[in-house]
Amino acid sequence: MFLGLPWKFYFSVLFLFLFTVLPNGLLLNLNINNAPKVYLPEDAPSVVIDGEVRRYFPSDQAVLLLFEGVALYSDGFVTAFNQLASTLAANPLIDDVMNITTQDHIHGTEDGFLVEPLVNVKALEKTRPSARKARVVSDRFAKNTLVAADGSALSMLVIPKPIGSSLERLALEDEILADVKAARLDGYLTGMAGQITTDVAQMRSMLRDNMLFIPATTVIGLFLIWWLFHRWLAVIVAGVVIGVVVSSTVAFYVIFNQPFNLISSIIPPLLSALTVAALVHLFNALHYASKRGLTGPDRVNSALREVRRPAFYTAMTTVAGLSSLGLSPIPPIKVFGLISATGVVLIYFVVIHLVPNIFSRFDYEPWPNRKTGLSGLDKLVSKLFRVGVRYPLYVVGSIGLLFVIFVPQVGNIVVETNLQEFFYPSHPLRKSTQHIEEKLVGTASLDVVFKAAERGGLKKPAILKEMRAFQHWAESLPEVDKSISMADFVEEMHWGFNAENPAFRRIPDNPALISQYLLVYDGDDLFDFVDEEYRITHISLNVNVHGANALSELMGQVRQYLGNRSLDGVEWEIAGFGRLFADQEDLLVEGQVKSLFGALVLIFLLMFIQWRSLGGALLCMIPNLSPILLIFIVMGLFGLWLDMATAMIASVAVGIAVDDTIHVYHGFISRVKQGVSPVVALVKTYRQAGRAVMTTTIILSAQFIVLTFSEFVPTTHFGLLTSIGLIAALLFDLLLLPAILIIIYSRHPAVVKQEPLFTKRSNGGDDGGV
Incomplete structure (x- = not known):
């Protein structure tokens, strides 16, 4: 029955099938690595000098095990302790193990000095536990490193060989714990710390977040699509497209041999949210075309005429915001920006050039017109928009005054990164350290x-x-x-x-x-x-x-x-x-300035090209700079640090937030150029685009809000602040943008004719939807 269909349909189905299957094979080779050196350029002075030092001396990135309990200096414990050290030292991934039975001890003799183990397991019968404790506690090198000052705890320092993968570090920690248990010393183990342990804790958080948030954001997005449109075809296609976009984009880390780390782990929920947002604009246009009685190819062509151009520029502005992170000198942020920008290009290609071919074949039934979902959003959009149109000076003045009051809070932002503070106080790593x-x-x-x-x-x-x-x-x-x-x-x-x-x-x-x-x-x-x-x-x-x-x-x-x-x-x-x-701090500040400036310049240029108007480009920047400023105000007001995660928020948020402005302004300016009065143009634009703007913000915010349930503080802050920025962008698009447009176009003759729109309705008649 499909033989007579256009070739584009077959191509679309084949593409979606292949890019659902093929990336999964590549992802098996994903290099998960969150080691500290990953976050610095290879030619950074600190990396160079550290590499030189490690050619001669052991790594300072180790695992420290703390043991406490009774009889720590007894024959039985010391023997088991030494056997554990020998077992660990035999591990091919471990370079050295230091504890009281392997540590050198220098002491005097009649004719000079002697170097021997601090506690010699071969001569335990010659010493008593109390003497061993006294000797260990008094040792210059062991005190406060291998033994507590009061002798109540012993430690074992495990120094691994250079490990290039965080998964290998995770496996090593599991092996160490297994060896401790096999030695029957797990009951004495009261803490683990060190750089390796911190990296593994971050890795566990990342794996947990991915297992939780990738399906959660997908399910939320699909549920919201069903709730809004009650169209199973839309839900099924959305699920396939999300899978294609996310898996294909992450596969670029394998193709380009880049490490996948905590920064990279934000890509799946981010692209899932952006994919759903792009689909909502298409589905919204299909819904309107369906209300006009169009079906199949006619319905799809009508929808594409409405969304293709703004979808292209929204994709490009999002690409600009994300790719500006490529200016960061910190490799994971740079790679995140470039690869996620590539993912946005893929979203545009799939949603605008492939998905319509599927709907041309199957979308003949009318889209449901429910009183819930879309209609409820229409009312909310109308109420917010009405305020901006009727009271433009009050809206602009009030928002401006609030910014003047709170902008000084931006100066309170602290550029800081603290790996311990990345975990909540109740986290085992924090308590153990x-x-x-x-x-x-x-x-x-x-x-x-x-x-x-x-x-x-x-x-x-x-x-x-x-x-x-x-x-x-x-x-x-x-x-x-x-x-x-x-x-x-x-x-x-x-x-x-x-x-x-x-x-x-x-x-x-x-x-x-x-x-x-x-x-x-x-x-x-x-x-x-x-x-x-x-x-x-x-x-x-x-x-x-x-x-x-x-x-x-x-x-x-x-x-x-x-x-x-x-x-x-x-x-x-x-x-x-x-x-x-x-040294990451200086790079972090440099990257923040470069990426945000780069994002704003690129987005401004794209909008200037789109509108062919300097004024139009500047006007569209106003409601999108405001959310970024609000994010920084919130950070300063509540003491949220500018760190690895929050450093990306401004560029990501401005790239996403401008999308809705483009859809609104495109609808408005297109109608004004066709001779429609500015007020009527605003009314018609918000009737159609306002729903999509509200919908995409709800979907994006809901999917980013999920990130606040992370056990990893930077991920929580990223989700929270991005949601705040997106919601603020929505409010500015529904309040500030129409107010600015009304002020600018208030001298237009048609505005005078529509003057009743600026007053409350005295009857139940239709005033055009304002």
Whole structure:
């Protein structure tokens, strides 16, 4: 029965079928990676220096396990603890495991010093638990890192090899927990923290959100389409189109070998919402064509004449808003903007060029005209629009006054990123990290790297003394809990060599003696802090702050201190996770300015091209700049940070919000050019486009509101603020835009003839729908 149908129908069906099936195969190879380096350009100074440091020393991104309970120093526990460390060390993904049974301990002997395990499991019969506890607690390196100051808790630091995928990190954490359980130590495990653990917690949140929000936003969109149009054909087609758009767009991450991360996870609900919004405009036009008695191809052609041009420009403005994020120097935001913009192009192609072919074949039945759904929206649109038309000066003046009052709140916006604050206080990660930091030291880290010009240059007493002076200064800061360097090892060896006399726990003045100490040292831990040529070393700082601003301030103090010191022949630099994280802030601000400016310029140019009028383009920008300003006011008023997620809101919201303005202004200006008076043109435009504007905003807001149920704070803020921006854009389109148009066109002769429209109706007659 389909043989006589136009080829476009077959092409549309084949395209939708293929792009429903093929992307799913690609998605199996999706690289899910939320590692810190993903958020910085490869040539960023912090990435370069960190890469150099990691060629010599272990990663500072680790998993810290905290164990508490009775008999922590008993033979049974120590044996199981050591066996667990051995099991973990045998894992091919793990580089090193540190605990009290693997940590080097330096102590004095009759003829020098000896390096041996802090707790020697091979000689447990020679020591008692109380003696082991006393030795562990007094150890310079273990105290507050591997053991609580009072001995009530022990930790195990698991340092993985470089892992390029967050899914691998997730699997590694599961393996670690399984090994802990197999060792029967899970009852002692009271906390996990560290950069790997934080990344895994974010990954779990992302997976949960995707499993919850992708189907939720789809179901909400399909339900609203059914509620509005009561047309099963529309619901079925919408479901297929959403699947094609979302899966095909996400597949671009595989095609271009880009990591899929927390920023990327916003794409599915975003594109689902935009797809439904685009379909609503088409379905609304089909509904009107059906009311005029048109069927099949005639109905579809009539609808396309109404929506094709504004749909093209709304797609292009959304593309402009999203693609402007490509100006961000932060790779995940850049890739998100470009790929989601490609998804919007796909939405336009499918909705405007493929879906109509299907409706031309099957859409012959009249669209239901229910009193619920659409008619209810018509009444709400009419009430709001009526206020803007009747009281234009009051509307414009009131909105302007409110902005004048609240605009200063924008200055209260804080640019901040804090991975701990990304989770609610009740989240296990927050509680675990807080508990560990109370027992031990801060879990954030900074490395201060020193590089000597010559081999053995770091053995000089003067340099080692400068390192210790820096450590003393750093540990006096409230942000720094502890520091460790190669100078600590030299002091311990000098102390041990001199019969553990406290007066000798210092850097010796004799360089030959230092060289001799380093020569006879037969442990391993020293070389976690210095290379074998003694040309590059790092001081590890345990930091108790997690915010990018606090880390930046700390690095500023370090730079100022070291900049004022004399380090002959030695260069220094700051590295580590803390710097990687803090350096994102400058890029975040730079990206926000560039992307928002780029979005506004591109959208303005597109509207100038569309309307061929400078005034028309400027006019359409007003109701769309207002929601963006409102978003920033809300952020400043309620103390919401400008972070990775909220940095994208302005560009995303302005790209979406302008869509409704284009549909309204296109309908208005088209009718005015045909000779219709401005007031009547407004009435007819809002009768048709107002419904679609209201509908799309409800759908978009409902789907973004769902994101507020996320356990991940940035996702919650993104959903909330985007919804606020879209609702504000709707109110400005229904109140501010008609008020501005009435003021601008008030000198038009036709307005005078329609003067009764500006007064309340004295009877039940029709005043044109205002």
